[in-house]
Structure formats: structure tokens, C-alpha cells
Amino acid sequence: MLSLDAPLLIFTDLDGTLLDSHTYDWQPAAAWLARLREKNIPLILCSSKTAAEMLHIQKLLGLQGLPLIAENGAVVELDSRWPTHPDFPRQIAGASHAEISAVINKLRTRSSFKFTTFDDVDESTIAEWTGLTHAQASLTRLHEASVTLIWRDSDDRMADFTRQLNDLGLQFVQGARFWHVLDASAGKDQAANGLIDLYQRQWKRRPVTVGLGDGPNDAPLLEAMDYAVIVKGLSREGVILRPDSTVQVYRTQREGPEGWDEGMTHFFATP
Numbered sequence: 001m002l003s004l005d006a007p008l009l010i011f012t013d014l015d016g017t018l019l020d021s022h023t024y025d026w027q028p029a030a031a032w033l034a035r036l037r038e039k040n041i042p043l044i045l046c047s048s049k050t051a052a053e054m055l056h057i058q059k060l061l062g063l064q065g066l067p068l069i070a071e072n073g074a075v076v077e078l079d080s081r082w083p084t085h086p087d088f089p090r091q092i093a094g095a096s097h098a099e100i101s102a103v104i105n106k107l108r109t110r111s112s113f114k115f116t117t118f119d120d121v122d123e124s125t126i127a128e129w130t131g132l133t134h135a136q137a138s139l140t141r142l143h144e145a146s147v148t149l150i151w152r153d154s155d156d157r158m159a160d161f162t163r164q165l166n167d168l169g170l171q172f173v174q175g176a177r178f179w180h181v182l183d184a185s186a187g188k189d190q191a192a193n194g195l196i197d198l199y200q201r202q203w204k205r206r207p208v209t210v211g212l213g214d215g216p217n218d219a220p221l222l223e224a225m226d227y228a229v230i231v232k233g234l235s236r237e238g239v240i241l242r243p244d245s246t247v248q249v250y251r252t253q254r255e256g257p258e259g260w261d262e263g264m265t266h267f268f269a270t271p
């Protein structure tokens with residue numbers, strides 16, 4: 001059993017993990033959120049969403065001022081108490097959104113790949129795709145270091161597109177609903193490890209880390225943790241961690257925020 005008095009850092013995915021994948025509700029996790037706040041334990045949101053979108057969600061969850069990992073690790077919002085950090089308030093890993101857009105538009109023109117990016121459509125279309133309101137959908141377009149798209153071509157063509165991206169120092173990452181193009185050096189695990197190091201310097205001791213996620217794209221983040229909660233999800237493949245991973249894993253029976261609550265209670269006993 002873990003103690004809430006340990007130097008803890010908790011990293012969590014949003015959709016399908018802390019937030020219900022359909023309604024975006026998090027009420028089943030509310031008691032734990034209050035407990036973590038009371039104990040001053042940083043809860044770090046980690047997602048493919050933009051920082052603008054995540055800062056809004058962070059505020060709704062009462063987590064403002066804490067770091068967050070956006071755009072699959074390509075963007076890291078630093079703790080608001082670290083204004084002297086040279087990258088304050090945000091770190092960007094590698095290529096910018098504009099640079100990546102230019103590259104993929106060139107590939108699309110040259111090889112006629114079929115895909116639709118968030119930049120190709122208006123807010124109403126994104127609202128339809130995601131079920132978000134117009135105001136929220138406008139925040140999903142404020143990418144700083146990645147491009148989000150819907151792939152509309154064959155698997156073979158996707159392999160070709162991926163190879164061409166890799167040759168140019170970019171990677172193609174599958175999220176829960178969309179695909180994302182980002183710098184090859186970026187990742188949720190790299191972003192989490194960077195934050196763990198920064199807290200270690202502040203705290204003068206190694207943080208104990210707990211991660212929660214529900215999708216295959218959360219695996220690198222969870223492998224970087226000491227303890228992982230795999231929330232039961234909709235994904236057919238599920239979350240498979242590397243066999244040599246030393247993380248202690250708990251798989252929940254319940255989905256979404258109910259599974260989040262179940263996993264936290266498993267490692268820490270009742271909130």
C-alpha cells in the first residue's frame with residue numbers, strides 16, 4: 001500500500017481515464033481530486049489535446065498552476081511556481097505546428113495522401129467529430145507542436161506516409177480517435193521524465209510516480225512510472241506494457257472515472 005505522505009507525482013490520461021469518454025464527466029473521481037489537492041500532491045494531466053484545451057479542463061478540475069503534458073508530450077506546461085525556468089511557461093519539443101503543417105502539406109501534394117487535418121476544417125466540423133461545444137472546439141485547434149488528423153487512405157499508404165515522416169524527423173502517433181504528427185524526439189514518457197527530474201530537484205528526493213491510462217498510446221507513459229493503473233477501456237488491443245517493464249500494474253474492473261477511483265483506492269486505500 002502506498003502512502004499519501006510519500007513524495008508523490010500522479011500522471012493521468014484524460015479521455016476514457018479521468019474523464020468519461022462520452023460525457024467527459026469526472027464526478028466519480030472527485031473525492032480523490034479533493035484528497036490530492038488537500039495533500040498538495042501534483043496531479044499532472046497528460047493527453048493528445050492542446051495546452052489551451054487542457055488549461056481549460058485543468059481549471060474545471062481545480063488543478064490550475066500544476067504542470068500538464070499536452071499534444072502527446074510535444075508541449076509541457078511547467079508548474080506556475082517555476083517562473084525562473086528558462087522555458088517558462090511552456091516547453092516545446094522539436095518542430096513547431098507551422099513547421100509540421102508545411103511538411104505534411106508538401107507530402108500530401110507530392111504523394112496525394114488522403115487525410116483531413118484540424119486545420120483543413122472549421123470549428124463546427126470539429127465540434128461534430130468530438131461532441132464538444134464550439135467554444136471548446138476552437139481550443140482544440142490551437143496546436144503548438146503537432147498536427148492532428150483523420151486518416152482517409154489505405155494501410156499501405158499509411159506505412160508509406162509514416163516512413164516519409166520518419167525520414168524527416170517526425171513521428172505518426174495513433175490516439176483514441178485521431179492520428180497525430182509530432183517531432184520524433186517528443187513523447188509522453190520523455191515529457192513525464194522531464195517533470196519528474198524537475199520535481200526531484202525541487203524536493204531533493206526522488207518522486208514516487210503513479211500513472212493512469214486506458215489506451216495503447218498510454219503505454220510509454222505508464223512504463224515510465226513506479227505504479228500504473230490501467231483503466232478498463234474501449235480499445236480492442238488494450239494496453240500492453242513491455243515485458244521487461246518493472247512498473248507495478250493494477251487493471252481496473254470499471255471504466256473511465258469510476259475505474260480511476262478504483263485504481264487510486266487500490267494503491268492508496270480509501271480517499
Ligand SMILES: [Mg+2]
Binds near residue numbers: 013016017213215
Ligand atoms: Mg484515453
